[in-house]
Amino acid sequence: MNEDTIISYFQNPHLLRFSDEEFCKPLDSELDRLIDLVNESFDFPKEKNDEKGKRLEHLATYLLNRINCVEVIHDLRTESNQIDHKVTLGAFAPLHPFLNEIGLNFISECKNQKSKVNVGQVQKVANLIDDHTLKFGVFFSREGIAGKGWRDAEGKRKKIYCKNRWAIISFTFNELVEIKDQKLNMITEMRKKYESLKFEVDTDQISVDEQEWYEDVERVKTVLNILHEKGILTKEELSSKLLILESHYRTASNE
Numbered sequence: 577m578n579e580d581t582i583i584s585y586f587q588n589p590h591l592l593r594f595s596d597e598e599f600c601k602p603l604d605s606e607l608d609r610l611i612d613l614v615n616e617s618f619d620f621p622k623e624k625n626d627e628k629g630k631r632l633e634h635l636a637t638y639l640l641n642r643i644n645c646v647e648v649i650h651d652l653r654t655e656s657n658q659i660d661h662k663v664t665l666g667a668f669a670p671l672h673p674f675l676n677e678i679g680l681n682f683i684s685e686c687k688n689q690k691s692k693v694n695v696g697q698v699q700k701v702a703n704l705i706d707d708h709t710l711k712f713g714v715f716f717s718r719e720g721i722a723g724k725g726w727r728d729a730e731g732k733r734k735k736i737y738c739k740n741r742w743a744i745i746s747f748t749f750n751e752l753v754e755i756k757d758q759k760l761n762m763i764t765e766m767r768k769k770y771e772s773l774k775f776e777v778d779t780d781q782i783s784v785d786e787q788e789w790y791e792d793v794e795r796v797k798t799v800l801n802i803l804h805e806k807g808i809l810t811k812e813e814l815s816s817k818l819l820i821l822e823s824h825y826r827t828a829s830n831e
Contacts (some may be wrong), residue, residue, distance in 0.1 A: 583799065596764045599672045601642045607756050610635040616687060618718070632688035633660050635752065636716040640684065642762045643726065645669040657705060660686045661714075674767040678743070682712035692722035695729045698736070698744065705742045714766070715746040734777050745769035796821060 614635050617628040633650060640648045645666040653658040661684040670676040685701050688694055693715055699711045715721065723730035733744050743765060755765060797818065804814040 596672075597762045597769070599644050599669075599675070600761045600763045601644060603642065603756065603759055605637060607635075610638055611753060611756055614688065629686065629689050632686045632716060632718075632749075636661060636684055636686050636714075639716075639752070639755070639762050643669075643675075645675075655700065657704060657707070659683050672763070674763065674770065678712035678770070679710060681708070681710055683708070683710060684714040684716060687715065688806045689742040691720060691727055692719040693717050693729055693746065694722055695732050698729045702736045704739075704743060704823040705744075706740075711742055712770075713742070713744045715744065716752070717746065718749045721746045734773070737773055737777055743770055743773055745773065 601774055613631045617631045620628045637650045645668045647664045649662045652662045661715045665680055705713055721730050734743050759766050800817055802808045
């Protein structure tokens, strides 16, 4: 967005509509390099988990910085939390309807892990949104959010929106590769995901206040995996207990 465009807006605000392209910097070869680095990290051993996570965070930093009129702070640490990205909209950002609607600040979290984003991780972002009086959050992850419809983490995401109007959107690694290959606009892709959540969620399908039994399941799974990592449970014992847990979960879900 250049100076002439801004001046034209204030001279004739009713005649001018800002396009997504005017609010987003074009992609360059740096994105190819960052994509390759993340792809390479998928084969890292556990000892390199920190570097693995940072590589996805740097990719997300680049993409968020494609948006004009925003300040992106990477790895923000407060007294009680760590936030992968805090994005602050600048003076002219509210001239774009989507950026204006999501608020002065939003956050992003990156999960470079083999498993999908789980309920606990979605809830953590919701807690951060609540703690900092925000309305919008973005996940960048390898496999996306677990579940579909109203089940698991995806169901949690929808319930959060229904109950609080906090929107959490998600980009998988493959979607980020598609943005690179097709030279897509970051604001357009974020806006489409936001509108999809906003208009496809039907609050009549489910009660947002119903007991979310599966959240306890995710917590128990986490504890069992920790016990296995510490050598308290064998691999066979872990598998057996997870099978029992899944059986109870399916039974409860079908009741």
